[in-house]
Amino acid sequence: MASFNRRKLLGGLVVTALAAATGGIAIRSFAAERVIPIKARKFTYEPDEIVLKLNEPAILEFTSADVVMGFNAPDFKVRADIIPGQVSRVHLTPFKTGTFTFLCDVFCGDGHEGMSGTLVVT
Numbered sequence: 001m002a003s004f005n006r007r008k009l010l011g012g013l014v015v016t017a018l019a020a021a022t023g024g025i026a027i028r029s030f031a032a033e034r035v036i037p038i039k040a041r042k043f044t045y046e047p048d049e050i051v052l053k054l055n056e057p058a059i060l061e062f063t064s065a066d067v068v069m070g071f072n073a074p075d076f077k078v079r080a081d082i083i084p085g086q087v088s089r090v091h092l093t094p095f096k097t098g099t100f101t102f103l104c105d106v107f108c109g110d111g112h113e114g115m116s117g118t119l120v121v122t
């Protein structure tokens with residue numbers, strides 16, 4: 001009887017420790033992800049310069065002011081469709097520093113070719 005109670009107690013401790021560990025990780029990653037709202041409109045992004053920190057997770061939150069647009073940052077192999085009435089989220093943890101170009105990769109009208117922005121990772 002005594003050994004049974006002991007096992008039960010230990011089992012309970014393991015479960016509690018696991019819950020605390022996973023809960024802790026979830027809270028930390030949530031807090032660390034900086035959310036950056038970006039509005040796309042013909043033929044620009046607002047802001048058109050995004051500054052991120054190396055190895056710091058960020059969520060880019062895109063909305064469109066008019067038509068369907070795209071976001072493509074080839075240096076980090078991330079892209080998204082930006083659809084009016086929706087929020088498009090791109091998770092990006094920059095793994096290199098520098099100044100990079102992102103661009104619209106969905107034809108959105110005359111001026112589309114020049115629709116780009118700058119991603120600065122410090």
Ligand SMILES: [Cu+2]
Nearest residue numbers: 104106108112
């Ligand atoms: Cu475009």
